[in-house]
Every structure is written in structure tokens, then in C-alpha cells.
Amino acid sequence: MPSRKRPVDIPFSPRALPPRALGTVPDPAPGAPRVEESAAEFSISNPVRRVLPSIGCTPLLEICLRHRGRRRWIFAKYESLNFTGSIKDRMAAWILAEAWERGQWRPGMEIVEASSGNTAIAFAALGRALESRVRIFMPVWMSSERVQILGAFGAQLERVSAEQGGFQGSIERAARHAQGRADVFLPRQFENLANVEAHARTTGPEILAQLAVLGLRPDIFVAGVGTGGTVMGVGRALRESCARVLVHPLEPAESPVLSSGRKLGHHRIQGISDEFIPAIVDLQKLDAPVAIHDGDAILAAQKLASEIGLGVGISAGANLLGALARLEQAGGDAVAVTVLPDSHKKYLSTDLFRPQIPAPDWLAPQVEFESWRAIACARA
Numbered sequence: 001m002p003s004r005k006r007p008v009d010i011p012f013s014p015r016a017l018p019p020r021a022l023g024t025v026p027d028p029a030p031g032a033p034r035v036e037e038s039a040a041e042f043s044i045s046n047p048v049r050r051v052l053p054s055i056g057c058t059p060l061l062e063i064c065l066r067h068r069g070r071r072r073w074i075f076a077k078y079e080s081l082n083f084t085g086s087i088k089d090r091m092a093a094w095i096l097a098e099a100w101e102r103g104q105w106r107p108g109m110e111i112v113e114a115s116s117g118n119t120a121i122a123f124a125a126l127g128r129a130l131e132s133r134v135r136i137f138m139p140v141w142m143s144s145e146r147v148q149i150l151g152a153f154g155a156q157l158e159r160v161s162a163e164q165g166g167f168q169g170s171i172e173r174a175a176r177h178a179q180g181r182a183d184v185f186l187p188r189q190f191e192n193l194a195n196v197e198a199h200a201r202t203t204g205p206e207i208l209a210q211l212a213v214l215g216l217r218p219d220i221f222v223a224g225v226g227t228g229g230t231v232m233g234v235g236r237a238l239r240e241s242c243a244r245v246l247v248h249p250l251e252p253a254e255s256p257v258l259s260s261g262r263k264l265g266h267h268r269i270q271g272i273s274d275e276f277i278p279a280i281v282d283l284q285k286l287d288a289p290v291a292i293h294d295g296d297a298i299l300a301a302q303k304l305a306s307e308i309g310l311g312v313g314i315s316a317g318a319n320l321l322g323a324l325a326r327l328e329q330a331g332g333d334a335v336a337v338t339v340l341p342d343s344h345k346k347y348l349s350t351d352l353f354r355p356q357i358p359a360p361d362w363l364a365p366q367v368e369f370e371s372w373r374a375i376a377c378a379r380a
Helices: 088-101 118-129 144-152 166-178 193-213 229-241 294-308 314-329
Strands: 023-025 060-067 070-078 110-114 133-139 156-160 220-224 246-252 290-292 336-340 367-375
Touching: 060 193, 060 314, 070 193, 070 314, 088 118, 088 193, 110 118, 110 166, 118 133, 118 144, 133 144, 133 166, 144 156, 156 166, 193 229, 193 336, 193 367, 220 229, 220 314, 229 246, 229 336, 246 314, 290 294, 290 314, 294 314, 294 367, 314 336
Parallel strands: 023 367, 070 336, 110 133, 133 156, 220 246, 220 336, 246 290
Antiparallel strands: 060 070, 060 367
């Protein structure tokens, strides 16, 4: 794989930096790539258009770290700056906008979905903003913060135990509730191609435009698979521009559903590996799955907060370590990109805020985070 060296006029080292290299990179110059306004995809009368400016166009962070003493850089989209604080806002808004265009959803209808958390929150807030009631079916083991936030947005929450089927049971109950009812819209996030389209039209092009500001192109993209919309959509966009980019789905080492093809084990990375392979995930179009231990992901997220002030969720820690693992396999000079899906605020009651005892094969204990800078996203 060819080396991608950083431009010499934009140095990045936290030890001895010119002031210009710290903090936010200046807005792109005229003529630099811009991200098309996503609202332009939809009719002027589409009610979702009015909330779209609050979603997407998030900063791309260039995170500087040392791994076993060697300096490395990872690029990561900072998705907690979306409307409700997670990457799932992109998908939820796009699904609603497309459903409105097709006459499948109108304000006033009930939105019903099965979700492990962030999607539920996105639909709950968007539903309230767009005059729709929201009912969520969710496994009982999700964090209490998720439950409280859903209540704050006025969503009707129905908890589903492991004995009642867990996540698969949540999906089945949501489908039964919506069956035969013209006043209910069922997004079906795990099989709705609008989920993939949201990231192919927004997240992926944003990454390409932001890297282009630095004169870079992506070599590697890694993202955890919850619904699979992020890895499939971003992967599609990146490969349309850079055919040889590696696109890796990520899964917990304790629950390798993608690798095994079946429900297997339990893990603590909320939002990914929901007991099955989603319909929108085509493993034939992806490179080999990356497995990260849940404790390793937790420790990485803890260190991102304590060492460089990035308060992120557990899946963000997993994604960053997965990107680092693939970067090291590529020789260390490749351009590796991932996403930081949400913040740590939804995990206050979880193991993210408890000490972890490292295992010998973990990556995070070998990582020292040094600093970061943000590359702005310029809308067209």
C-alpha cells in the first residue's frame, strides 16, 4: 500500500508545534471540495428539510497517538455534534425524508422501531420535532441513560427481556404492533436501504472532502456494525472515489456474529453486534471483520477522555482501536479513518465509568493519546 505522507506545511506534533497547527484547521480555501447540502435531495415541501441543517457536516478529527512508542495518526468523524448527539441522526432523518417522498410517512403518524438506543433517541427527538408519536421496543439491558432520554423526548418505551427474545424479540414485537395499521410507520432500520444511502450521501463524501483539504485520500475505513448502514454507506462512497480503500466491519471479540454467522456470546459495546447480521450488510462487499475486546474498547474510550479531552462512547473506543490495528498491519503510514459515534454521557451507569483490568492482548494499554485537531466540514 502506498505511503500517504502529511503535507509539510501543516505539521502536527503536540510536542513542538507552530500555533497554526493546534486547534481547528482553517476553513477550506475557495475551490476546495465542498459537501453538497443534503436537503437538496428532497422536495421543498418535505418537512424533514427544516431539521437537516442540524445533522451531519461534523468535524473530522486527526488524532495523534503513540502506539508502542511509535507516533500514529487516526482520522475520526466526531458524530456527537449531531442533533441528538449521535451518528444515528443521519440515518433516522434520511429514512423519514425518503418515507415522506414515497408517501409512507406523514407527521401525525406513529413511528415504531426496535432499537438498542441511539436510533431510538434519534427517532424520538425527530418525531417530537416533526409532530409524530414514537414507540420504541428495546432490550432491557440497555443503559438507564438511554431510557431516561427517551422518556424526556416523550417516547413510549416497551422493554423486552432475554426470555422474550431480546433484540430479535424487539424487532418482532415492533413488526406486530405495526402490522395492518395505516397510522404507523415502521422504519425497519436493519433492512432499509435509506440507512445505507444516508451515509453514502453524507458521511462518506464529508470524509473525502475533509481529507482532501489536507491533500490526503483514505486507505482504510473501519466501523462497528450495529445496523451496518455506516460501514456499507461510507464504504460505498469511499470506493467510488478510491477503489482500493479497505473497508472493515468491526465486531466485539466476545460476540463475533459477523465472523461466525450466528448469535454468539455477550459483550458490553452497546450499539453494535445486536445478535444477528443485518439484511443491509453485504459481507462480500467488505474486507475481513476486525475484532476488539469490549474491555479494550472501554479502556480506549476512558483514555480518550482522560488524556485528550474527547468524551466518547464505548463503540468509539472500539472503532479507534480497530482502525489502529489495521493501520499497523498496513505499515503505519496509511490514512486510516473511523467514526466516533456518540459521547460518553449515555453511559454513566455502565462499565465505561468503572476501572478495567487489562488483558495481555489488549491494544489500549500500549496507546498514549497525545492531541488532536479538527478539520472543518464546509457545506456547498
